[in-house]
Amino acid sequence: MTLYQRPDEHVFAEGARPGEVQPFPDLSRGWGIAFEQTGGIPPMEWFNFIGKRTDEAIRYLMQRGLPEWSDTEEYPEGSYIQHGGKTYRAKVANQGKVPSTGLAEWEEWGLTREALDAHFHPKDGELAWPKITKTPTTLDGYGITDAATAQDVQNRFSEIQQRFHPKNGPLPWAKISDKPSTLTGYGITDAAPIANPAFSGQPTAPTPSAQDRSTRIATTASTWATLLSLFTGPNRQSFQDNGFQKLPGGLILQWGFTSTHGNGMSNVIFPVKFSTKCLAIHGTHLGTGCATVIEYVGTRTNIGATLRTLDENAMTRAGWGLHWFAIGH
Known part of the structure; x- marks a missing residue:
């Protein structure tokens, strides 16, 4: 079944200028009226009226959900x-x-x-709880026939206590008093507090995966794996002669080697495309003698740039090698 997308709240021709919307002369007749009044060519004002009428009906239903009652419908x-x-x-x-x-x-x-x-409750209003009478006084009265009573629990506990402490006899329930209010009172002396626990030695914990973004405790192993995953992987780095490194903040470093053509030009194609822009590119001449590597104006894009190499006499030649380095995000 096709589920149609909800339309927006705009109404066709609601911003029309005065005179651009004219009532359709005979809705029940339809477009046949145009042959009598406009030579078979309905005017724009009629189309604006019909489109506006249709959109207003849709807006009415979307606002109301259910239409209001009409005595003529x-x-x-x-x-x-x-x-x-x-x-x-x-x-x-x-x-x-x-x-x-x-x-x-x-x-x-x-x-x-x-x-x-x-x-x-048209007469009495709210339920009058004090008027409820004849309530059951036993579990049986409520239909509960298999519940354990307090005496059943006490008897069972006394049996267990007698089994493990036959000399002391059953536990005297009536004599239980002065319940401990601290862990030490229960004989627990080595528990770490819930707030600000101070561990000693080398405590360990389960190691979450590098992709875990929950509030679990992070171990050194999971922290190292997470940091390593931010810098490694086939989509984050390539340490080839022409390579790249993507940093966690979005910065990308790229480098490579190329050589000049006859006019001193070198076309650089980045190993990976910069998502937003290349911020800068720098070239270094490889070889003897003095030479300057410049970026050819207007050629830098997200996928590459053109460099030009000139010697000390502003001359160019083919075959000069150069290293380049680019940075961007």
């Missing part, structure tokens, strides 16, 4: 409308029957909490 059985702040459903086909009084034609639908309370 024909409602088939099962229709839903709203009237006087309430919603109704048609019990039978009808027209002109007011929902709030036409009980044979309409039934109230989608009641609120207040309406339900008023319907089921």
Whole structure:
């Protein structure tokens, strides 16, 4: 089943200038009226009116959800409308029957909490708890026949205590008092506090994966794996002669080797494309003698640039080698 996308809130021709929207002369006749009034060519003002009328109807339904009742509309059985702040459903086909009084034609639908309370407690209002009487006094009275009583629990515990402490006899329940309020009182002397625990030795913990972004405790192993994953991998680095390194903050370093053509030009193609822009590129002449490597203006892009190498006499030649380095993000 196709689910259609909700349209936006714009209405066709709602910003039209005065006179650009004219009422359609006969909606029930349709476009046939154009042959009588405009030579078979309907004007723009009529099209604006029809488009505006259609969009306004859509906006009305999107705002209301359910249309308001109209005394001129024909409602088939099962229709839903709203009237006087309430919603109704048609019990039978009808027209002109007011929902709030036409009980044979309409039934109230989608009641609120207040309406339900008023319907089921119209006289007494809220439930009068003090008036509830004849409540059961035993579990059996509530239909619970298999519950353990306090005496059952005590007897069972006494049996267990007698089994493991036959000399001391059953535990004297009535004599239990002065319950410890600290771990030391229970004989626990080496527990770390929940707040600001001070561990000693070399405590260990389960190692989360490098991709874990939860609030679990990070171990040295998981921290190292996470940091390493930010700098390594086939999509983050390549240590070839023409290579790159992507840093966690988005900065990319790239380098490579190329040589000049006859006019001293060298076309540099980056190993990877800069996502946003290349910030700078620098070249170094490789060989004897003095030479200057410059960036040829207007050639830098996200995928490459053109460099030009000149000797001390501003001359160029083919075959000069040079290293280049670029930085960007």
